[in-house]
Amino acid sequence: MIRLIDVCKEYDNGTKALRGINMRIDDGEFVFLVGPSGSGKSTIVKLLTAEVTATEGRVMVNGYNLNNIRQWQIPYMRRTIGVIFQDFRLIEKKTVRSNLEFVMRIIGATPREMRRRIPYVLDLVGLGEKADVYPNEMSGGEQQRVAIARALINNPQMIIADEPTGNLDPQRSLEIMTLLERINSMGTTMLVVTHEKELVNRFSKRVVAIRNGELISDAQGGYYKYEKSV
Amino acid sequence: MKNRFNFGYFISEGFRSIFSHGLMSFAAVCMIVACLLIMGSFSLVAINADKMLSQAEDENEFLAFIDETYTDAQIQQLQNQVLELDNVDSVTFVTKEEAKDTYLEGHEDDGLYANIPDDVFRDRFSIHVVDLELFEQTVDQVRALPGIANIRAAGELAEGFVTVRNVATVIAVVLVLILAAVSLFIISNTIRLATFARREEIAIMKMCGATNSFVRWPFVFEGLMLGIAGALISFFAQWGIYTAIYRAVVANGAIGMFPLITFTDIWAQVLGIFMLAGALIGACGSGFAIRKFLQV
Numbered sequence A: 001m002i003r004l005i006d007v008c009k010e011y012d013n014g015t016k017a018l019r020g021i022n023m024r025i026d027d028g029e030f031v032f033l034v035g036p037s038g039s040g041k042s043t044i045v046k047l048l049t050a051e052v053t054a055t056e057g058r059v060m061v062n063g064y065n066l067n068n069i070r071q072w073q074i075p076y077m078r079r080t081i082g083v084i085f086q087d088f089r090l091i092e093k094k095t096v097r098s099n100l101e102f103v104m105r106i107i108g109a110t111p112r113e114m115r116r117r118i119p120y121v122l123d124l125v126g127l128g129e130k131a132d133v134y135p136n137e138m139s140g141g142e143q144q145r146v147a148i149a150r151a152l153i154n155n156p157q158m159i160i161a162d163e164p165t166g167n168l169d170p171q172r173s174l175e176i177m178t179l180l181e182r183i184n185s186m187g188t189t190m191l192v193v194t195h196e197k198e199l200v201n202r203f204s205k206r207v208v209a210i211r212n213g214e215l216i217s218d219a220q221g222g223y224y225k226y227e228k229s230v
Numbered sequence B: 001m002k003n004r005f006n007f008g009y010f011i012s013e014g015f016r017s018i019f020s021h022g023l024m025s026f027a028a029v030c031m032i033v034a035c036l037l038i039m040g041s042f043s044l045v046a047i048n049a050d051k052m053l054s055q056a057e058d059e060n061e062f063l064a065f066i067d068e069t070y071t072d073a074q075i076q077q078l079q080n081q082v083l084e085l086d087n088v089d090s091v092t093f094v095t096k097e098e099a100k101d102t103y104l105e106g107h108e109d110d111g112l113y114a115n116i117p118d119d120v121f122r123d124r125f126s127i128h129v130v131d132l133e134l135f136e137q138t139v140d141q142v143r144a145l146p147g148i149a150n151i152r153a154a155g156e157l158a159e160g161f162v163t164v165r166n167v168a169t170v171i172a173v174v175l176v177l178i179l180a181a182v183s184l185f186i187i188s189n190t191i192r193l194a195t196f197a198r199r200e201e202i203a204i205m206k207m208c209g210a211t212n213s214f215v216r217w218p219f220v221f222e223g224l225m226l227g228i229a230g231a232l233i234s235f236f237a238q239w240g241i242y243t244a245i246y247r248a249v250v251a252n253g254a255i256g257m258f259p260l261i262t263f264t265d266i267w268a269q270v271l272g273i274f275m276l277a278g279a280l281i282g283a284c285g286s287g288f289a290i291r292k293f294l295q296v
Helices: A041-048 A071-078 A096-106 A111-124 A140-152 A170-185 A197-202 A223-229 B007-020 B022-059 B072-083 B096-105 B132-143 B155-197 B199-207 B212-252 B263-294
Strands: A002-010 A016-025 A030-034 A056-061 A081-085 A158-162 A189-194 A206-211 A214-220 B061-066 B088-094 B124-129 B148-152
Touching (some): A016 A214, A030 A170, A030 A197, A041 A056, A096 A111, A096 A140, A140 A158, A140 A170, A170 A189, B022 B212, B061 B132, B072 B124, B124 B132, B132 B148, B155 B199, B155 B212, B155 B263, B199 B212
Parallel strands (some): A081 A158, A158 A189
Antiparallel strands (some): A002 A056, A206 A214, B061 B148
């Protein structure tokens, strides 16, 4: 669960990225976070992953209060979240399997647990046959599926996808979004940050819109609906 | 799932990293070897000087000749006065007859001294000192006592050993400090290079919930392995160099009366100190290097 209460964020250079954001995302929800470039979407993601701290207000993620979280607790908080990036951020010199083992090792998984979990997750994202392939031998869509598998591998409570389809063509983007929807249907909370209107409109999900650091809309429905209301 | 200390993983990652930037690793090992060899060489000089000094201390004595007008009672009183001095270990009274006998023992084959009269010699004290560094001071104190007619002492040798030991120790300490700093810098840069090459990987690890220690351990092991490799190479190099010098010195009979320590007597201590120093330099160097990259 995510709770943002009157959250403001001002960077050291004086940029006010967020101004009094209030938002609540319950367990199991699928939420699109939309807004133009520079609107504050990435700052919200950074707040949720504890890369930055709020200047004002309260931030709660999966039971952790990020306002007074201790440094040693941050890794454990991050283990409750899977993060997917626009540029995949896979390790090129490792195979798909090694990329996943690498992340499982972080939480102390045994080789047996890895042997059991990795094929399951790769099957889930449709890459059951690609375990021994290197990322640079795969298409963009496949690489993003590996990134999704990596986000899922430690069975997080929530996945935050930061522009997950930004580097993909419309067909691949649709496939990825459908996959995220399927993962959400299995119980994982999903926060998808995007500015792709058509894609958002194809899914009837909750859409939170921000602009200039302020929350301007939070409703079920598509991006266009929000745009008309502005 | 619990956090486990994955020793095998940390070692294999550290090992892989060493070869991924081989040239810097080689430079780091060379610096450690240079540092330890110089430290070892000066330390061995100091140890040998110290041993010679101890040996000299064991045999060290000087003679204090007694005023010929002194009676037995006065001599006894004077002996007690000498014994009360701080640095005096023992005082033995030697009569002129005993002195003559001892002298003649050293010249048995020389008929010239056979009929030498007793009164050529003087009654004397044979005085052993505790600390050779205070030798001259003790001689002066004894000389100042009433009843002491003259002194015969060879303090130059003792002073020479003290000087060699002190100079070698100071040089060893100064050079070790300088070279340790340089080695730390090189190791630190080697590891920094490794962390820079893997900064994306580290960022992903941190984002996936890796603790700082999980990220740090492979780099610490890398530094440790470089340090230990440097220590082992230095140990064998030191062995070879020392043995060569030892043989040359023994062959020349340069310090005949003071035998040098053989390397086999001290190899375990040298190996232990080298390993400890190498491991410390390696681990500390990598610890410094990685700090910045953990702030994700």
